[in-house]
Amino acid sequence: xxxxxxxxxxxxxxxxxxxxxxxxxxxxxxxxxxxxxxxxxxxxxxxxxxxxxxxxxxxxxxxxxxxxxxxxxxxxxxxxxxxxxxxxxxxxxxxxxxxxxxxxxxxxxxxxxxxxxxxxxxxxxxxxxxxxxxxxxxxxxxxxxxxxxxxxxxxxxxxxxxxxxxxxxxxxxxxxxxxxxxxxxxxxxxxxxxxxxxxxxxxxxxxxxxxxx
Amino acid sequence: xxxxxxxxxxxxxxxxxxxxxxxxxxxxxxxxxxxxxxxxxxxxxxxxxxxxxxxxxxxxxxxxxxxxxxxxxxxxxxxxxxxxxxxxxxxxxxxxxxxxxxxxxxxxxxxxxxxxxxxxxxxxxxxxxxxxxxxxxxxxxxxxxxxxxxxxxxxxxxxxxxxxxxxxxxxxxxxxxxxxxxxxxxxxxxxxxxxxxxxxxxxxxxxxxxxxxxxxxxxxxxxxxxxxxxxxxxxxxxxxxxxxxxxxxxxxxxxxxxxxxxxxxxxxxxxxxxxxxxxxxxxxxxxxxxxxxxxxxxxxxxx
Numbered sequence: 001x002x003x004x005x006x007x008x009x010x011x012x013x014x015x016x017x018x019x020x021x022x023x024x025x026x027x028x029x030x031x032x033x034x035x036x037x038x039x040x041x042x043x044x045x046x047x048x049x050x051x052x053x054x055x056x057x058x059x060x061x062x063x064x065x066x067x068x069x070x071x072x073x074x075x076x077x078x079x080x081x082x083x084x085x086x087x088x089x090x091x092x093x094x095x096x097x098x099x100x101x102x103x104x105x106x107x108x109x110x111x112x113x114x115x116x117x118x119x120x121x122x123x124x125x126x127x128x129x130x131x132x133x134x135x136x137x138x139x140x141x142x143x144x145x146x147x148x149x150x151x152x153x154x155x156x157x158x159x160x161x162x163x164x165x166x167x168x169x170x171x172x173x174x175x176x177x178x179x180x181x182x183x184x185x186x187x188x189x190x191x192x193x194x195x196x197x198x199x200x201x202x203x204x205x206x207x208x209x210x211x212x213x
Numbered sequence: 214x215x216x217x218x219x220x221x222x223x224x225x226x227x228x229x230x231x232x233x234x235x236x237x238x239x240x241x242x243x244x245x246x247x248x249x250x251x252x253x254x255x256x257x258x259x260x261x262x263x264x265x266x267x268x269x270x271x272x273x274x275x276x277x278x279x280x281x282x283x284x285x286x287x288x289x290x291x292x293x294x295x296x297x298x299x300x301x302x303x304x305x306x307x308x309x310x311x312x313x314x315x316x317x318x319x320x321x322x323x324x325x326x327x328x329x330x331x332x333x334x335x336x337x338x339x340x341x342x343x344x345x346x347x348x349x350x351x352x353x354x355x356x357x358x359x360x361x362x363x364x365x366x367x368x369x370x371x372x373x374x375x376x377x378x379x380x381x382x383x384x385x386x387x388x389x390x391x392x393x394x395x396x397x398x399x400x401x402x403x404x405x406x407x408x409x410x411x412x413x414x415x416x417x418x419x420x421x422x423x424x425x426x427x428x429x430x431x432x433x434x435x436x437x438x439x440x441x442x443x444x445x446x447x448x449x450x451x452x453x454x455x456x457x458x459x460x461x462x463x464x465x466x467x468x469x470x471x472x473x474x475x476x477x478x479x480x481x482x483x484x485x486x487x488x489x490x491x492x493x494x495x496x497x498x499x500x501x502x503x504x505x506x507x508x509x510x511x512x513x514x515x516x
Contacts, residue, residue, distance in 0.1 A: 017241040021234050028233075032226050056237060061244050105240050111229045121224060124217040143218050176214045 020063050023072045024056075030144050031055075031076060036112060037128050037140045038084045045112045051087055053108040055080040077145040078155060081137055088133075127178040135171040142168055291369040292348045294338045296361045301325045301332040309358045310336075315351060339369065397421050397428075404432065471506040479508060 024031070035048040035055070059079050066075055128136055138156060141147040147155070149164045158164055260267065298306040310316050321338035340348050348366055355364050390407075392400050401420040408416055419431040471479055480497050498509040 017238050021237065025230065028230055029225050029227065030222075033221055033224055036224075037221065056233075057240060057244065060237060060241060105243055106236065108236055109229070109232045111226055111233065118220060118224070120217045120220040124221055127217075144222065172214070179214055179217060 016063060017060065020060055023069070024059075024076070027073045027076060030146070031080060032111060034077060034080055034140050034144045035084075037125065037144065038080075038136060039125075039129070045114060047087070049108055049111055051080065051084050052111070053105075054087070054102060055083045056108070057102050057105065058083060073145070074147065074151060077141060077147065081141070081155065084137075085133070123179055123182050124175075126182065127175050130178055131171060131174060135167060135174070138164060138167050139171045139175070292340045292345075293367040293369055294340055294348060294351055294355070294365070295367065296336050296355055296364040298334045298336065298360050298362075299331070301334060303334065303360060306334070306358065306360050309360070313351075313354050315354075404430075408432070471508060472504045479506070483508065483510065 032048075032052060035052040036045070038051065039045075039048045055076070059076055066072065128140070131139070134156060138152050141152050141155070142149070149161050149168075152158075152164045153161050156164065300306075316338075319338045319340060321336060324335045324337075326333050326335055340351065352364055352366055355361050390400060390403050395403070397420050401418055404420060405418045408418065416432055419429075421429055423429050469482060474482070476499050479499055480494055483497050484492050492510065496510055500507045500509075
């Protein structure tokens, strides 16, 4: 009898995970890009993977609680956003709160390339890392997550939609300026990235990659 | 920049989906096992997950317990006014003293002492008021009588044991406002500000000039809020001449149970406790709701 119950549970569980995979497939790339864009330091790819891993586990664990399957995409992005926020909060109070919810789980296999090959994406990640969390989340949810202004307003607990509209326009302007500055510095032969500690890790990886036979 | 965003949107990781799926299937079994864990593990998880919150709650409990620790304070309950007069029975002094309006209201002691062969009469009067200005004014009256010497004010202290929070509150709630060149609105705002600063956020304050030119101050607890603990509130508003215009105070939490007393007994008790305020029955408003008794004292003191 006990064996039967265990088997039945396993079958339900397998059915659930397959369904979850069906749902996640269409938004897989966007969710990863969102995680990658969120990471504070342009070169901290591990962090993006950690956030993605914890978000997937949280989503899978609570998948049976999702009432409207049509809202899966928004639900997943909201989980990623909350995981990102709590991830950095946890880092801040890490010494006090050593508890890791998913410490018994295997690590997600590497997804992101350790050396960013695309220079434009690299610049964008660098520029995004210079924004505040609110600005970055609003921008990425709108551009990558496909969230409406109304949905971002609810997620960011704002009272009016105009606050989100102005945040988006301000962020866009800031990003444009940062990217322009990066381009100008590059043109002048002054590679700004070398001055940035944020990107030092990435530059080191690039050099190592070049030296490698 | 649009190109940058487009590049990011076009970034694909499809080749990693397979291994992510495998990892998810494997992790799902662990999640399932976790869900089926026995209660005690869930409890352990719960405590681990919320240990910061538990630490804060424990800290607050310690703080509350510490605040309830009794401390002994010395409270001034009145002042003793003493002076001496030459001779055993000095008629001139007695006459002068009897002329003082306040002198008759107080009980006191009169001792005749023999100091180095000279008879000296020592007077002691207990003033049941902690108002320094009032007692100083009595002292000034006495100093005008030439025969009197050694006029002293000695505070009458008593030890009171109360919780720390109450002790802290005791030193807070005295509002003294110099109303010179202030409008009624400014005085009201000032009282409100000082009450807020003292933690009295649940009070309605109204300060206005009546039709007859007299000032009216109302400070009362908002409806539905009970006044608890030994919270003394005294509001003094003085005009430009330094003359007291309005004085308002609340009394200590009673040491008797009002619910077991009749209205007449309550009124007598309050009058006894505030005898210097000359309260009348009309000033003491008693409301009863079941076993709960609320007593409001509305005494207008206008000069």
